[in-house]
Amino acid sequence: MRVTDGAGSTEETDETGETDGSNATNEASETNATNAPRATIEARDVTHGYGRERVLEDVTLSVAPGEVVALIGPSGVGKTTLLRLLALFERPDDGTVRHGGEDVWANGNGERLDHRRRVGMVFQEPNLFGASVRQNVAYGLRVRQGWPERVRHSFASILGSASTSPAVAQALEAVGLESYADRDVDSLSGGEAQRVAFARALAYDPDVLVLDEPTSELDPRNTAILEDAVRTARANGIGVALATHDMHQARRVADRVGLLLDDGIVEIDETDTIFEDPSDDRTRQFIRGDLVY
Numbered sequence: 001m002r003v004t005d006g007a008g009s010t011e012e013t014d015e016t017g018e019t020d021g022s023n024a025t026n027e028a029s030e031t032n033a034t035n036a037p038r039a040t041i042e043a044r045d046v047t048h049g050y051g052r053e054r055v056l057e058d059v060t061l062s063v064a065p066g067e068v069v070a071l072i073g074p075s076g077v078g079k080t081t082l083l084r085l086l087a088l089f090e091r092p093d094d095g096t097v098r099h100g101g102e103d104v105w106a107n108g109n110g111e112r113l114d115h116r117r118r119v120g121m122v123f124q125e126p127n128l129f130g131a132s133v134r135q136n137v138a139y140g141l142r143v144r145q146g147w148p149e150r151v152r153h154s155f156a157s158i159l160g161s162a163s164t165s166p167a168v169a170q171a172l173e174a175v176g177l178e179s180y181a182d183r184d185v186d187s188l189s190g191g192e193a194q195r196v197a198f199a200r201a202l203a204y205d206p207d208v209l210v211l212d213e214p215t216s217e218l219d220p221r222n223t224a225i226l227e228d229a230v231r232t233a234r235a236n237g238i239g240v241a242l243a244t245h246d247m248h249q250a251r252r253v254a255d256r257v258g259l260l261l262d263d264g265i266v267e268i269d270e271t272d273t274i275f276e277d278p279s280d281d282r283t284r285q286f287i288r289g290d291l292v293y
């Protein structure tokens with residue numbers, strides 16, 4: 001699926017494309033719908049915590065265009081925290097987050113928002129608005145196109161002009177919900193609602209999708225649909241960072257897998273290596289189901 005914006009031009013500016021070479025064999029597209037080169041996002045040597053509690057210390061994780069990186073690890077080690085840093089929701093206490101080779105937090109808020117518009121995030125919960133499926137997906141599209149602040153908060157005007165965009169229809173198609181466009185989200189099952197949340201993030205064709213346990217509450221069928229949507233995004237050159245407790249899922253969808261423990265990412269490598277020949281004993285123990293923490 002190629003998501004394009006049929007609703008008009010965007011405010012996106014050109015980005016400097018940069019890959020870290022970890023995806024050299026991937027033949028994915030390297031531009032997005034705005035024809036700007038897709039860019040790697042990287043949390044570099046980040047340290048972060050809450051109050052006096054330090055959750056991450058000197059952690060580095062990058063996601064290149066067209067690669068899926070799965071983050072595994074016990075509860076509470078900081079997977080969500082790291083994903084929120086990658087998605088530019090929070091500024092690290094120390095270290096940098098770089099997108100397209102630029103330090104996202106080094107300049108003003110406006111520049112950060114330009115980078116932020118190139119990242120989509122899906123949480124464990126869908127967090128939809130009380131409106132139709134189409135309107136929810138359109139909202140994601142229009143907000144990320146950089147509408148002025150006063151318009152951004154005018155829900156009705158956003159929905160009215162964006163909801164017929166082909167990008168909305170294509171994003172819904174990617175999650176198998178094209179015939180659900182006019183349904184009220186309150187009438188959806190949990191799995192369908194999560195697929196709408198995924199379509200909302202996909203509609204504006206981000207460089208990177210950040211997915212925090214997006215299928216943890218879903219049945220196998222909805223999980224399979226979302227995993228297929230991840231593969232399609234990857235084939236279109238979108239980088240994906242995914243936190244999951246499901247080792248089978250990591251193995252099914254990821255190009256690289258990283259194990260995060262209290263002392264940081266103890267090992268990150270190609271998926272087959274992590275599952276068949278890890279170099280760290282803790283990785284071996286964790287993937288065979290020992291209670292490592």
Ligand SMILES: Nc1ncnc2c1ncn2[C@@H]1O[C@H](COP(=O)(O)OP(=O)(O)OP(=O)(O)O)[C@@H](O)[C@H]1O
Nearest residue numbers: 050051053055073074075076077078079080081082
């Ligand atoms: N907003 C916050 N304020 C205070 N502490 C927080 C906040 N968010 C997370 N924490 C703490 O930071 C630590 C890491 O949380 P985080 O959600 O990043 O872990 P996780 O690896 O994603 O866990 P899980 O697998 O259970 O989702 C936890 O001890 C958590 O209680």
